[in-house]
Amino acid sequence: MTRRRATLGLAAALLALLLTACAGLPTTGPVNAGRPVTEEDGDTDVAFVPAGPSPGATPAQIVEGFIAAGSGTRSNWATAQEFLTTEFRATWRPQAGVTIYRAGERALSEPAEDEIVLTIAPEATVDAAGAYEVAGEGEIAIGFRLERAQGEWRIAEAPDGVILDETRFRSVFRSYELMYFDPSWHFLVPDLRWFPTTNAATRIAEALVDGAPSPWLAESVVTAFSADVDLAQRSVPVRSGVAQVSLESGARQLESGILDRMQTQLRESLAGAGIPEVDMLVDDQVLTAEAVSVAPTRIDSRPLVLTDDAFGFLSGTQIEEILGLSAAVRSVDAVAIEVAASRSFAAVQTAAGSTARVEAGAAVTEIDARRGLVGPTIDTEDYIWSVPAEDPGAVVAIGPDGAWHEIADAWSGATRLSAMRISRDGARIAAVVRDGAHPSVWVAGIVRNEDAVPVALSDPQLLAVLPGDGVGLAWGDATTLALSYTDGGQTFVLEQPVGGPGSSLRAPAGITTVAGGNQPGGVRLRDEDGELYVQRGASWQDQFSGVRVLATQQGTPR
Structure with missing residues (x-):
């Protein structure tokens, strides 16, 4: 079917921003205490307030307005429900999911007076x-x-969930x-989720306490929240920067070590919503718990490079070598290098x-001599992973x-694999592959x-389809990958979240290697x-010449 741009433009699709307006601010008089801050009060995100149905609206206009109202998340999508019949409101579930499509690329057709069909090319769900x-x-x-209700068209059947560009x-x-x-x-492993910004603390707590890891990650992580631990109420108020998570009474019987891990998971999960602290409560009493220390996954912010004369961290024009390891690496004619977090081997x-396995103060050991190998990668248990490009299923951990x-x-x-990298927490592995056409x-x-021996991979999760061949692959922060690809003769760098839309940036031609940093925007390239090259905003700065290998790091010594 040929895509057609919808021609129905409606006032219902033009959404206003909810802004708090004040006629004036008093400059004299006493200071009075306001209401206690709750999550609703403290939410500073902009909320969309879509228009409800207009009198006399046609079936097409009702459907257009309903789609536009998918942006209004307040009160369980209350505005969108105004476009539904009374009976359908009782069964429609807006929180069932989201279908995401390219802005402006949709078409409406009307097979019958009471039937509307929306055609889109979905980007994601x-x-x-x-x-x-x-x-x-x-x-x-x-x-x-659609059906007529009190003389007005209303939607009587539609899929659960909302539709947004x-x-x-x-x-x-x-x-x-x-x-x-x-x-x-030892390590925290993030599982990226997408929620409306309204009531974010409640949604995060529900997903963490009463939910489960994503299916592809479920066998690779553990949680302190057992099936015996449930939320006591479906609301997480936030007061003075402290989220209050109420749990069922069984939580009071848990060992302190379990409570500490629960506290850690909640605190670190809610931090992404701008909430720095959390209290776990049973019957309004705070449980005693302290966050546990976890192993860091940050790396040295300096590029790790091999030149004709040295191997180590580049600072300005000087290279600071790694005691013992640098000399061992220089003894090898290397084309790809990854250094373990301990910096004791590469x-x-x-x-x-x-x-090869290259250790400080030890002989170089060839560990895999199969033909056509891609660059190796190291996990947190000191296994070196290796695979031939033309046989993606033949992965071994040595x-x-x-x-x-x-x-x-x-x-x-997968029919071919060009790059493979393990995350610094050791729980996830990413690859650039071909699965047929793309x-x-x-x-x-x-x-x-x-015994912590790697034995299998989960079913892979597709993160992105590339328009051209991918070159290099690296982890940036814990939830972002970076790689280079070509498209129409031009080179781009893609920063790809592990579960979300990526962003591309034009890059210099001839890129051979990509190395990540500690956060998005910290990508390094070698041509x-x-x-x-190092990233400077939306451009690339040529930092150094004569780099034989741009190495990747798997962390820093504990």
Whole structure:
């Protein structure tokens, strides 16, 4: 079906911003205390107030107004419900999910007087748990059946959930990180979710306490919130920057260590909503709990580079070497390098194509000599992961003892793999693959046995479809990947959240390697001439020349 731009422009689709206006501010008189701050009161995000149905509106205008009202999240999408019959209001579930489409690219048709069909090419969907998923190619048709109620057209049948264009979606919804632990309980692992900005604390707490990790991540993380722990009320007020999470009485019987981990997950999850502290309560009494310390995943902010003369961290024009390890790395003819968080060893791809383990003060050990390997990557248990580009399912994790562990269910459906990187928390792994027609970015959870040995990958999750071949791959912060790709002869860098829409930036030509930083915007690039580029806003600055290898880091020593 050919896409057509909808021609129905309605006042109902023109949404006003809810702004608080004051006629004047008093400058004299006593200072009076205001009402206690709740989450509703303290929410400073802009809220959309869409228009309700107009008298005499046609079926097409009712459907257009209903779609526009998807941006009004207050009171469970109260305005959108005005477009429904009384009977349908009782069953329609707006929080079932979101269908996201390109702004301006939709078409309405009217097969019958009481039937409207909306045709869109969806970009993505968000499910009831807030998980973002890239949509497949092609268009979909969404049907609406209408009835007359007291002389006015109203919607009697429609899918659950709301429909938003991509621009409005990013204004109404925001991404939040639900924090889980890795199986060792040392690292926090984020699970990105999308919720309306209104009542964000309540939505985050519900998802964390009463929900579950995303299916692709479920076997790779653990949570302190067992099935015996439930929210006592579906509201999380925020007073003076402290979220008050009420739990059922069973929480009072939990061990202090479990409560501390619960406190950690809640505090770190709610921090993304701008809430710095949290109290867990049972029957209005605060539970005693303290957040536990977790292993950091930050890396050194300086680029890690190999030149003809040195290997180490670049500071200005000087390179600070890593004691013991730098000399060992320089002894190898390396084309790709990843350094462990301990900085005691590195995984190296040699010019001959093999994968080697390079340790400070020890002999270089070749651990994988298969043909056509991609650059190796290291996990938190010191396993080096290696895979041939033309055989994505043949992933192995090689332990410090040199033993190979074949990874089951690795990148099922991929026909080629050009890059693979493990997250610094050791729970996730990303790859640039081809699954047929298009190059794509995938992520999967790492499944380990009781001895922390990696044994399998979860079903992969599609993060993005690339318009051209991808080059390089790196983790930026804990929820963002960076890679380079070509499109129409031009080079771009994509910063891709692990569950959300990505953003692309034009980059220099000939990029061979991408390295991440500690946050989005901290990307470094190396081109085929050995030039090192660092990101400066929306442009790239040539920082250094003569870089043979731009290495990646897996953390900092604890």
